[in-house]
């Protein structure tokens with residue numbers, strides 16, 4: 457029998473599978489989409505995340521991040537990371553590196569979608585596969601979290617995220633968080649000629665409309681759009697328990 461079945465081949469699912477494989481367990485990942493998957497993300501990995509990836513044997517190429525700077529009009533407040541640098545890394549590069557490491561360790565990634573879960577004292581079955589344990593890493597909207605009755609009603613205001621890349625040499629090695637009443641824009645260097653701008657806000661508007669709240673930033677980026685806008689939300693989820701029986705929630709699925 458498979459030791460650990462992982463539903464969802466995002467960063468959380470692949471990291472769980474890699475960790476299981478390095479502990480000598482057989483891990484299988486079920487993922488409906490071809491890897492690597494791109495998605496809305498600010499693409500900034502904090503120093504502790506970089507260390508966690510290194511411990512998994514995953515070292516994606518990216519841009520060194522020295523700290524965080526908050527920007528509101530002419531005001532600036534910044535701090536350098538104390539635990540070494542972070543990393544700005546394209547989501548697809550991170551995902552490809554995780555997938556490569558998982559494959560290297562013998563993790564099987566199968567195309568499929570976890571649906572109904574059946575479990576007893578010894579095993580759990582979903583997507584036609586039976587394992588001793590199931591890690592539900594099926595993302596923000598986690599169908600497994602819902603089907604297991606672990607979803608909590610939302611009490612906090614809804615927030616949405618949109619991300620777009622711009623073809624421009626990064627002007628800083630800090631993540632810049634541009635601040636306004638409307639929301640925040642996170643600017644992350646992710647390549648020699650590429651920055652990502654993720655906007656988080658309570659308002660549902662286009663990325664372009666959001667940028668009007670940050671006029672200086674909008675002027676710098678005008679005409680340099682590279683690639684499509686990706687979005688996600690509502691962002692904040694809470695759960696009533698970390699798992700149920702032989703199923704453990706992980707990553708965004710776990711709130």
Ligand SMILES: Cc1cc2nc3c(=O)[nH]c(=O)nc-3n(C[C@H](O)[C@H](O)[C@H](O)COP(=O)(O)OP(=O)(O)OC[C@H]3O[C@@H](n4cnc5c(N)ncnc54)[C@H](O)[C@@H]3O)c2cc1C
Pocket residue numbers: 463464465466467468469486487488489493495496497498499500501502568569570571593594595596599600616617618619654655687688689691706707708709
């Ligand atoms: C705008 C924005 C900016 C962000 N910025 C940052 C940042 O700068 N730094 C940072 O660390 N985090 C950031 N985050 C958060 C980060 O992107 C998520 O926390 C992370 O992607 C969660 O990974 P995950 O593996 O849990 O989920 P996901 O990456 O969503 O992966 C879930 C996977 O499950 C699969 N799946 C779905 N349903 C099923 C099913 N039924 N069966 C099997 N598989 C299924 C999906 O196809 C998907 O591949 C940001 C998020 C947003 C929205």
